[in-house]
Amino acid sequence: MIRIAMRSFAHHRATAIATGLVALVGTILVTGMMSLLGTGLAQSTAAADRAFLVQFPLIMGGWAVAIVLFAMVSTISVALGGRAGEIAGIRLIGAGPRQVQQLLAIETAAVSAVTALPGLAGGYLVGWIVMRGVHAAGLTDAASVFAPGVLLPVLGMLVVLAASVLAAWMGSRTLAHRSPVADASPPPRRRTVRRPERRRRIAATIIIAAGLASSAAVFAMDPADVLTTAMTGPGCVLVAAGLCILAPELVVTANTTLSAFRRAQATAPSRLAAINLAVAPDRVRPTVTFLTLFVGVAAGTLSMQGIENSAGTANGTAQVLASINYFVVALIAAFMAIALTNNLVASITRRRSEFATMSLIGATGAQTQRMLVREIGTAAAISTVAGSVGAFVTVLPFAVVKTGNPLQAAAPLPHAVTIVVGIGVTLGVTSVVGRRVIRQA
Structure with a gap:
């Protein structure tokens, strides 16, 4: 062996x-x-x-x-x-x-x-x-x-x-x-939920509940206590991880969004992207997983640290936490970018025969490229929404305790920077790798 x-x-x-x-x-x-x-x-x-x-x-x-x-x-x-x-x-x-x-x-x-x-x-x-x-x-x-x-x-x-x-x-x-002799095509849809899917959803619910409980525990703490940060950070990670486990459901939501867009603009790339998301959602599942985790963790941690800075906490431990939080978020962002890039390259390269078939039936390279970008772009859009909502919900108790203003949890700059970086990496890799693979098909 x-x-x-x-x-x-x-x-x-x-x-x-x-x-x-x-x-x-x-x-x-x-x-x-x-x-x-x-x-x-x-x-x-x-x-x-x-x-x-x-x-x-x-x-x-x-x-x-x-x-x-x-x-x-x-x-x-x-x-x-x-x-x-x-x-x-x-x-x-x-x-x-x-x-x-x-x-x-x-x-x-x-x-x-x-x-x-x-x-x-x-x-x-x-x-x-x-x-x-x-x-x-x-x-x-x-x-x-x-x-x-x-x-x-x-x-x-x-x-x-x-x-x-x-x-x-x-x-x-x-x-x-x-x-090894089973049909590899997706099984027909059933109304009943299979046991593995039920277990996955239950596990995701438990993880999200644990993350929300960790964040909500801040309400019982002194605003100057360093444990407020220690409880909110894991809350961001747990909620983002729970949303990652629900990636198939997020893909279904993305497909629904794309279908509505397709009805408004009935173009061939939009239709093909919607069909791909409906028939083979596992192709974009890694994108949804990593981008949701990246946005949830990075936006949540940066928003939390921004609130900490605006609260004016000046003790040495808080300053250390600020410096290290930014450093660790940068490391995690680099790690997620590498993982996301690896998975995008693998999933796109694996579709070379599909792109060749599309070329044989008359699709141009530009049409195939637009189909791929819209497919990944829709998955990226629903991922950023899910990650941003998860970050906002987990940072909300921290914002209330520290500043008394819940809107501080929706700090626009951390969310905007995180979303721009995440979508930029996703669409950039998709465009470059997709163009190369489509030309070689």
Whole structure:
């Protein structure tokens, strides 16, 4: 099994690179937080700085692990979609579903292992940059030097490796258990909801409820308490993650929106985009997942920090939180941009035969390009709306407690910047990659 996995790993280089980039940046994020945690637990750290250097990495590290798991599951699911024929062939020669899952888990473990050491080195660098910024601002005691140790950063690296294997196991479950001779076309619509879909919706509801509860807990806290920020941040992440799990429902909403637009402007690209969203919604599901998560986390965190700054809190811990929040949001934004780009490239490249067929029946390259842009653009629009609403709802209690004005949660600048960056990356990658693939089809 290991020998087969290594041969498959060498054959699918593009997939390995995409998965490796996600694992690399995820390892940098997690080990960076673990290096700060190691510094907080070190004996050389001043007692006054220990609480922050322990609490903050634990919170941020939890966010990073959850986001890495989401990114790995989505990336692996998209990559495996292009290997359905290969996996069906493996099943036909006698491999069982668990053997297929083991094969794909070993492949992912190999990719993650290759990126582990560079990610560990990057994590040390991130932790050192954060500690240097804190020292330069004079917000921590000179005795609190950067002392991450070895155990905790390596533990963070192993956590990402385990999350990658778990993501491969989860992402390959549906494809591995599919009959190799079953019809690959989508099943007819039924009024009854299947059990996996029901479980997914229940899980999404629980996660969203937990995020809202975390944000609402701020109402019982002192406005000057740092825990208000510590409770609102995870709330943003949980609500955004819950909305990501509801990506299929968001795609249906996007298709409804596109259908209304199609009735107003009956153009061929609009009709084709609506048909694609209705028949094969999984093509845009990664876009909806990552863009919703990006907008929800980035807009929520930036709005929360903007409210904190306007409230005039001047204590050292609050200033540290402001600097680190901006830095971590930038890292998460870069991570989500890489994951989103990888998934867009994989999903668009996989449609080369479809674009070739469209060319044979008379569609021009420009028409196919417009169809693709409108398809992805509609998914991006519903994602930004969902992410913005989630960010507003979770930051609302924080705004009321800090300023007494609930409208502060709808700060236009953080939402506008986040939306422009997210949609710019999405449509930019779609246009460039789509044009290249359509020309080659």
